[in-house]
Amino acid sequence: MTDASLLSGPAAAAASAAVVRKEAVPRAGAPVVVSVVADISERAGGVAPARARGAALRRVLLPWLLPLGLLGIWQLLSATGIISTAIVPAPLDIWDAAVQLAQRGELQRDILVSLRRVAIGFVIGATGGLLLGLFVGLFEPVRDLLDRSLQMIRTIPHLALVPLMILWFGIGEEPRLILVAMGSLFPVYINTVGGIRNVDPKLIELGKSYGLGRTELIWSIVLPAALQPILVGIRYALGVAWLTLVVGETIASRDGVGYLVQNARELLRIDIIVLAIILYAIAGWLSDLVTRVIERRLLRWHPNYADRANA
C-alpha cells in the first residue's frame, strides 16, 4: 500500500481498481462464461405454438415453391420469346388446351379411362404379388417350388412382352391391363418376401412361447412386422404401373391419356403433349400421396413415422 500511495492521480486509482477487480474474479482463474441455452417461461398461446404453426405451414407450402417458381419462370421466358413456343408452349397455352379439351369432355374421359386401367391392372398385379409373396415367404416348400422361377421371370423387362401381348390378345384392353399387372406384381412380391424373411426371430420365438398358433403368429407378428417393406413395394409398384400404362396406351388406343399424346403428335399439338406429361406427373404425385397417407396410418407405431403422425 505504501508503494501505491506514492503514486498519484489516475495511476493510483487504476492500481486500486485492479486490486478490487482481482478479488471479484473467482479463484479458478478463467472467468465464468454463462451461455443461456434456453430460457422459456410457460405461457398459454405463447411463442412455441405460433412457431409450431409456422413450421406446419412451411411444410405444406415449401414443396410447392420449386414447381410453381419454375412454372413462373417458364411463362416469363415464353412471353419474352426466349423460349420459342413452337418448341415448348407457354404454361398458359397449355392451360388453354386443357380447358378446351375439358369443354369437349375429352380430358375427363381420357383421364378416367387411364385411371381405370391403372387401378384394375395395379389391383390385380399387387394382389398377386402380395399373395405369391406371402406364400413364398411363409411356406418353405412353396418357396422351393416357385421362387427361382419367379426370380427368372422378374429379370425379363415386362415391356419387352408388348409385341407378344399384341399377337396374343390383339389391341383390346387385355394387353394393357396384363402389362400393368405384371409391372406391379414384382415390386410387391419381392418386398413381401423380403419383409417376411427379415422378421425378428426373437419376436417369433416370443409368440410361440405365448402359445400363438400358426395363423395367429402370422396375423399378429409376421404380417405387422413385414408391413413396412410391403408398403414400400406397393408404393414402388404404383410408379411402375403408371410407367407401364404410358407404353401400354401407345398400342393403338382409342382413349386414355396415352391416346391423347398419340393423337396430339399427329396433329402437331405440342401443348397437348406437354399437358399429358403434366397429367402423368400429377397422377404419380397423387398416387404417392395416397400410399403415404395409408403408410402413416398403418405405421403409427413405427419410430420413423410416429413423430409426423402425432404432428
Next chain:
Amino acid sequence: MSGAEVSLRGLGKSFGSRKVLHAVDLDVAAGQFVSIIGPSGAGKSTLLRLVAGLDSATTGRIELRTRGHKADVRMMFQEDRLLPWRTVQRNVVLGLKNRERDAADILRAVGLEGRGSEFPIVLSGGQRQRVALARALIHEPDLLLLDEPFGALDAITRAAMQLLLEQLLAAHPRTVLLVTHDVEEALLLSDRVLLIKDGGIARDLSFDGPRPRHRGDPALAALKEELLDGLLTAEGSLAAVA
C-alpha cells in the same frame, strides 16, 4: 405353497460338438425363488431356455409338477420383446381373449395404470420391462423364468424393478428361476443361489432371512464375498483354458 415343482435329471445340451450343459440334476420346491449366476458362457441361459421349452435338451429329463393342472411357464427376456405395433394393453393380452379388464388390473399392479392405449415406443426402458412383466404375470404362471430381465436397465430403475418383483411375488407366490450376472440382485431376491460353472452346478447356497432384504446386511455381504470368489475362480479357470 403355490407354484410348480421343478426337477431336472441328467439334463444335458450340446451345440454340435460343444457341450454347454452336462448332466445337471436339480430339484426346486414349489414357490422357491432360485437365482442362477455364473460366468458368461457357462450355460445359465441355456438351462433356462431348456426349462422354457424354447430349445430341446440333448439328454435328460425335465419335470414340472403342479396340482390339478398343467404347469404354465412364462419367460421374460433381457430385451422386452414387446410388439411395437400393438398398444401396451394389447401386448399384455397377447395370446389371450377377452382379458382386457385383467390387463388393466395387472398394468395397475406394475405401476402403469392408464397407459394401456399407448404404443411401446413412447415408454422408457424400465416401463417397457414392466409391460413385459405384466404380460408374463397375467397368465398367473406356476413357473416364472427370468433371463437377465433387468440387465439392460440403469441402477435406479433396476432397484425399483427388483422391489416391484418382490412385492408382486409376495402377493402371489410362484416358483421363479432368475438368471442374472448381478450377485447382489440374486441375494436380495432369492431363497437359493446356484453358481453354474463349466456346464454344471458348482455351488448351491440356500438361505433364509427376513424380507425385504437390505443391501447393507452383513450376512448378505459374507455370502456375496463367497459367491464372488466362486465366480472369480470360475473366470480364472476359463482364462487358464483359454
